[in-house]
Amino acid sequence: MPRWGMAADLDRCTGCGGCVVACHAENNISTVGDDQASRGRAKHWIRVERYYEGEFPDVRVKFRPVMCQQCDNAPCEPVCPTYASHHTDDGLNAQVYNRCIGTRYCANACPYNVRFFDFFNPSWEKPLHLQLNPDVSLREVGVMEKCTFCVQRIKSAQIGAKAGQREVRDGEIQPACVQGCPSKALVFGDLEDPESEVSRLSRSPRGTKLLEDLGTKPKVAYLARVSQT
Amino acid sequence: MDRRSFIKLTAITGSTAALTACGNPEHQLIRFVPDEDIVPGQAVWKPGVCPLCSAGCGLTVRVMDADADVVVDGQAGVKRIAAAKKLEGLPDHPVNRGALCPRGQAAIQVTYHPDRITQPLKRTGNRGTGQYEAISWDDAVVELVGRLDMLAGAGNQRMLAMLTRRTSGHRGALLEQFAARFGAPAPVVYELFGDEVLRRANAMSYGRAQLPTFDLANSRYVLNFGSDLLGTWNSPVAHSRAYGEMRQGRPGVRGTFVQVETRMSQTGANADEWVAIRPGTEGALALGIAQVIGGKHPDYTPDAVQKLTGVDARRVERLARGFEATRPAVAIVGGAPLAHTNGLFTALAVNTLNSLVGSVGQPGGVFFTPQLNRAAASNAGGGFTLQDIGNAHVLLVDGANPVFTAPAAWRVRESLEKVPYIVSVGSFLDETSALADLILPDHSFLETWSESLPESGSLAAVAGVAPAVMRPLHRTRATGDVLLDVGRRLATPVNLPWQTFDEMLAATFTGLPSAAPDVDTWSDAQTKGMWTGTLPAGLASGASPQTPAAAGAAAFAAPQFDGDPGQYPFHFLPYPSSKFLDGSLAHLPWLQEMPDPLTSGMWSSWVEINPATMQKLGIAEGDVVEVASAHGTVRSAAVVNPGIAPDTVAMPVGQGHTSFTRFASGRGENPVTLLAPVTEATTGALAWAATRVRVSRAGPADGRLVMFAGGLREHVEHER
C-alpha cells in the first residue's frame, strides 16, 4: 500500500503562482469574485505564502507553497461529526462531499488554513463551464473542499498500471501543481518506497515539516532555502 | 428510523405535488449531431502553442467531450464537442520543458471567455460606446475590401496603417508582407514593456538585435540588474526551469543569485543578495564592477559608484570579486533599468560585464537562440508611429491595445478617433477595439493554427506549430486566412504566395532540416507541436555573437526624470503584473483571483509604499492614497512593501480597464495614465520608469482592495 506524500524544495520555488492557477484549472475550483473574495471566501487549494524579513534595504523574502499537508494525525478528522473528513489506507486525507454537512469544524481545527467552504453554489459564466474537468466533482453550496493531491490523477494512474499489470512508476503521478511547476520545486510520490524521489528529498537534511510540533505528522516535506549570505 | 428514510419521509410528505411536475429541462433540449466522432470520457492530448507572450512555450492540451450550447439556424440546443480541458507544458519543448507559468495555465480561459466576440460586428453607436450590430462574414469582408479598394483607387495605399503587438511568429510576417504588397508602410509594433532598448544594445554589443538566452542551469553566479526574469520578463518559464537547476540541480554546487533593483520584484525575492539602487543608475554600478575586475573604467571607482548609485563602495567591491571569482558568471539586464532616459547606456554597461568574465556563448553564460532567416518585406518607407497614426485613412488593429498601454500624454485615443476607418481582429472589446468600425474576430489559439518562432529561451533553434485543437466555438475566422482572402478580392489583388495561413507555415517548416531522411518535417512538427534542431547556415539569420569590447560603453549620463523633485518627491515605478503583464490578461478570472506573489492582492489595484514612508505620510495599509504626476492622478489603496525604496512608489500595471470584459472593466486603476512621455534618449522607447509623482492620503480604506492574506478583511467587514 503506497503512502502518498510531497516534497517542496524552497530553494527552487520562485513564488510564481503557476501551481495556484494549475490547481484551479484541474480541480474545478470556481472563482468567487471581488466581493466574496474580500470576505475571505476565495478558494485556493494551494497558495504561495510570502514572508518578508528585515527592513529596507536589507530585506529578504521567503516563499512557501502551502496545500493540504495530508497529515497522518490530522486535526480535521476527529472533529468531523459525519466522517466526511477521514483517512484512507494510502494516507490521504479524504474529504467526502456526500457526507459533508458543512459544520466547518474541520476548517477551524486545521492549523494550516487549507480548507475552504462553498458559501454559494459555484457558477461559471457560459461557456467557461466547457473547461470543467469531468474527472473531478463539482462541489455545491454547503460543503468543505480542499487539496486532494489530485486523487483523480492517482486513481487514473493506478487503474492504468493495473491494466498494464505493473506497479505505478515513481514520477508517473503528477498532481497538477507538480506537473506545471516551472522550477520543478514540487515532487510527488510514494513515501513507502525508499527509492522514490519524494522519499529521497524528504530525508534531506534541509527537510522540515510545517508546524510539525503540533503533532500533526504532515506528509509534505519542505526543503529549506539555502542561505548563503 | 434511520437518517435516510427519515429524510425520504419528510421529502415525500412535503413535496408530492412538486415532484409530479419534475423534469430535468436538459431532456427537452434539442441535440445536434456532433461534427466528429468523439469517444466520451476519454482524454486525448494534442499539441499547441501558448499565445500569451512572445516566449512561445509549447503546450499539450487535454481534450475531452463536452456538451456545448449552440444555436443552429436560430434553434438553440446542445452539441457534443471535443473541448480543450487543461493546458500543460509540452514535455520536450526546449523552452518550457513541460512547465507553464500561471498565465499559460489560464490561457484556456481565453477560448471559453463569456465575453468573447462571437461574430463579425459593425459599429452602430458612437465610437467607444460599444454599440455594434451583427454582420455576416461575407458582408464584412466585402466592406473591408471596399475600403481598401477606395484607398488604392485614390493612390493612397500608404494611408493603410497596421497596429500590432510583438509576436514571435508568422502572423507578424504575414501582416508585413500584406502591407508591403499593398503598398503600405510596415506595421506599427507597440508594447508598453517592449525590449527595444536591449535589442539595440545587443546589436551593438554582440551583433544580434535579439533578446538573450541564459544558460542559468550551468551558471554559478548570476548578477541580475532589475529584470523580472523569473516572473514576467523575456522567457520566464525557461528561466525558472534553469533557475531550479542552478540552485539544486548539481550535486554540491549551488549557484549564487544577486539582484539589483529599486523595488523587490518576485525575482528579486529569490536572490541571495538583494542590492537596492537608485533608479536609473544600474549602468554605473555595472561599470563600477567592471572597474574593480578589469580596471578599464577609471571614472567608476567604488567610491564614485557609491555616490552615483547609493550602493556602498565595499559592497561594489565584494560583488565584483564574487562575480569575477565564481565562474561561470553571467550578468543580466532588463525591465525597469532600461526604461530610463539612459537605458541604452545601462544595457551596454551590463553587456561589458559578460565579456569581462568571458561568458558570451560559453556554458553558464549568454547565448542567442538561432533565428530563422526570413525574407524582409519591402514596405513603403516613412511608416507611421504611434503618435502620428491618426493620419492613417484605414487602420487594422491586431492585438495591440495602446489606448490602454500608452501614456495619456501621447493622446493615442484622440489620435485613433481621427482615423476614418478602424478594423480590429480582436477577440475582446478592449479600449482600442472599442474604437473599431468593423470587428472581424479571430479564432482563439486552440481553434486554429498556433505557432511561434521563439526569440529566446532555448539554446537550439526552435519553431512551434500545431493545428487546431478543437473546432471553433463561435462564428469567428482565422485572421491569417481572412487577410489572404481580402488580398485576393481587391481590385488590384495582393497576391501572396499562399492561399491559406497554414500554407505559409508549411512553406517554412518544409524547408527546415529533417531529423531523419524519411521524416517529413512539416507533418512531424505538427504531430510533435514543434521543430527543433540545427539551422544550416543558409537558413539562420544574423552573425554569430561577438564578444563585446570591454571598454565599449559610453559614459554615464544621469537619468532624467519628469517632474520637479520638490513638487513630485517620489519615483514612480509601474511594473508588469505577474498576473496580467501589460494588462492584456486582466480579462481572465483565474488570474484576477490569483493572489499576487508579493502582496496577495486579488481583483484590485494598489500602490506599494515603503513602511517608513507610510508612517511619515500618515498612511495606513488599505487607506486610499492619491498618486499624482504632472500628467495624471490615480487613487488607489496603499499596501506596505518593505522591499521598496522610501523614495519610490510602485503600482502593478494591468487593472484600470474601462472596456475589457465583465471581469476587468471598471476595476482598479491604470498607472500608465500617470506616465510622462519621456523616452530613452537613443532608441526613442518609452522610459516608463522615469516619471516622478507625489503621494498623499486621500481617505480611509474603501473596501476595493482585496487581499488573500487577509488582515484588512475584518476591518472592511466592520465598516460595511
Next chain:
Amino acid sequence: MAVCLATYGTVAGCRLYQPAERPAPQLLPGQTADVFTTARPSLAAAVNDFLGRLPEGEQPIEFPHNTHVKMNIACSTCHEGVETGPVAGLPSVRTCMICHEAIATDRPRIQQITAMRDKGLDLNWVRVYGYVREAHVKFNHAPHIRAKVECATCHGNIGEQTIAQRNVDLNMGFCVNCHRENDAPVDCLTCHF
C-alpha cells in the same frame, strides 16, 4: 413534524441557494448571459437529486437492445469507451448510421433516425443508469470490465429488453456488497472524489 420540516428546509433549501449575483454584463450580438451553476433549477429537482431519482423521460426512439444483442453486437460497439475509460458513451446518431446507412433502411425507425440525421439532429438519449451530480460518484467502467464483471451484473437483462429499463438499483449498498465480496476497496475515496 416541525422537526421534519426544519430538516427538509435545511436539506433542500440550502442546496437551492443561488450563486452570488454579479451585475449583468453589456452583451454584444451573439453573446449570452447564461450561467452554469450547481444550483438546482427547482425545489423538485433538488429533492429528486437528493433521493437519487433520475428524471423520467421518453427515449428519442424505441431502441431495441434485444435485436442488437441477438446479432452479437458487442455493447462497446455503441457504448464507446466503456472498455477503455470511465464512461459508457451514449451513441450519437453518427454511430447508428455506420451500420444503418445500409442495413434495415426500410424500417420506419431507421428512416426516422436517418431523417433526423439529415436535419442535423442527434438522438437525445435519456440516461437510464448513472448518478446525479450530487452523488459525487466517479464510477469507472474499464477496471470493472477488466475484473470480468458482467455487464448484466449492474445492468440486468438489458439484452432481452427493448427500451432500456432500470431494473437493478445501483445504490451504494449494491456497490459495496460486491466490492466486499471481491476484496475490492471500500474506502469512500474509491468512488467519491
